[in-house]
Amino acid sequence: MADRLRTHVAVIGSGPGGAVTAALCAEAGYETLLVEEGDDLPLDACAHFSGDEILRKYRNAGIGMAFGKPSISYVEGCCVGGGSEVNRGLYHRTPPYVLEQWAKAYRVEQLSPDLLAPHFAACEGTARIAFLPGSAPPLSQRLGDGAGELGWETIQAPRLYDYESGRKQSMSATFIPRFRRAGGQVMANMRALRIRRNGKQWHAATLHQGREVTIEADALFIACGAVQTPALLRRSGFRHNVGNSLRFHPMLKAVALFDRPVNRPGDPDPVHQIKMFEPRFGIGCSISSPALLALALAGSPQMRRRIAADAARMGIYYVQNGTGHARVRGLPLARDPLVSVRHEGGDLDDLYDGLKHLMRALFAAGAEAVQPCLPGFPMLHSVDELASLPGRLPRRSAMLTSVHVFASCPMGEDRRLSATDSWGRVHDGDGLRIADASLMCGPTIANPQGSVMAIAHRNALHAIERRFA
């Protein structure tokens, strides 16, 4: 390969934000390169949620840490298609109240639910969403039953999933083939190190199989995900509100042991969610293979001992909210940025309250025992034992986990808060654009991939209409 690649448009990062953007640019007739640090692997190259997948498709073997009290361990995808290749594809449009709040607080132009609706619809036309045909698996149904007993509402979330063919609607199965059909080129195993303006062009210095390759582009989109985008921008000298406001959906988990089998091999992914308490907290259910049960119960030996005999009666459930405000900073000579997080007391208290709500629902669903997945916490045998738990979440020992990251470079016209304008153009960035989860103005509350795609779609069309000015 040549040391220099010339193109009209370069998009760095091939997750949902980058893939949607690149497909639209290529279809508009622009020569487009989609640059991805990770491998280009088929969707079924490794079993979903297996160790093999974690090592091959996740960034840093699935080890990411935001240091704080408590710390948040987070994961990101790192392969062609980004997080969409490894996620469960639970799908929601951004809740209207969230969009209204962002539009108001950050002064984002034209971000009403009505104006975003066609962009959601357009993305859903390619990355198709579906409700589970037939009844939900028992592990999922139990959450619905427990909530029902308590008078709470549940929903069954649709997924980016084709239940007929049994295939996920990830980017490698949807927008990336569309991009390729329009003549776009994917460059996998190519990491952008730095970007700079050179006359009327953007130059991205990249590393490809140990060699430096410079990409020269008339227009440049950064879509490396909410941690790597601010890291790349800061390395390249763009710092205004970049990497100061990273947010998560931190989770606490509980494992329930039921009277009857709920967790059968080959069952579809669970889909029940309790959303009525959002944004204080939301509740859902997880895949509960023996390996994931063991991981969730790493600090809870009593319940873990039951896995060998009783995995079929066990299920993992979670509660999440938007606690934690984090900063992304480069470290001298280090490839990965340092992420530090601080929490506001109220949000952590809400999350802990959510865990107690979750455990009430599990007992109401007939659980014989419930184990909060927090080190040192006892296994509970009745709802009355909830009263014996500490009054507050232990700040030092609690470990939160998150699979959602966003909001590190928020958009909007309020320059005191935002890193880009309402359309993803970096302030004073000479037309440089961001096109990923970094642009969100806070937690999406709902599962974020739909929001990332729709906002990327909206902003890409805006850029194309203006010929990237």
Place this chain on the structure above:
Amino acid sequence: MPADFAATVRALAETVALREQGASGRSEAASRFVLDSFAGMPAYLRPPLRAATLLFDAWPIVRRRRPFHRLPPAERLRQMESWEASPIGAARMLMTFYISLSLFGLWPDEDPHG
């Protein structure tokens, strides 16, 4: 008998496997998963983790004249459990890291999800 990083990881995975009832995976697969995860983790985390692991390995040398990875299984288990319950947060975190990854590697996940 110097401290040895890879041997310590293997010994920790064997100790977790010994304690775990019913896990069908093999400790070799678990330690390979832990070593691969270590190799893939953010570079700036590796030196402190390696240093802490070597300290853990060297800990029994003064009293037992052997590093952790050369101790008999029961003594390994005792040391692992005492660090797991240590009042020092960093010691507990080190054990959480190794035990979690070893557990994940010990319980293979063969069923398809969808």
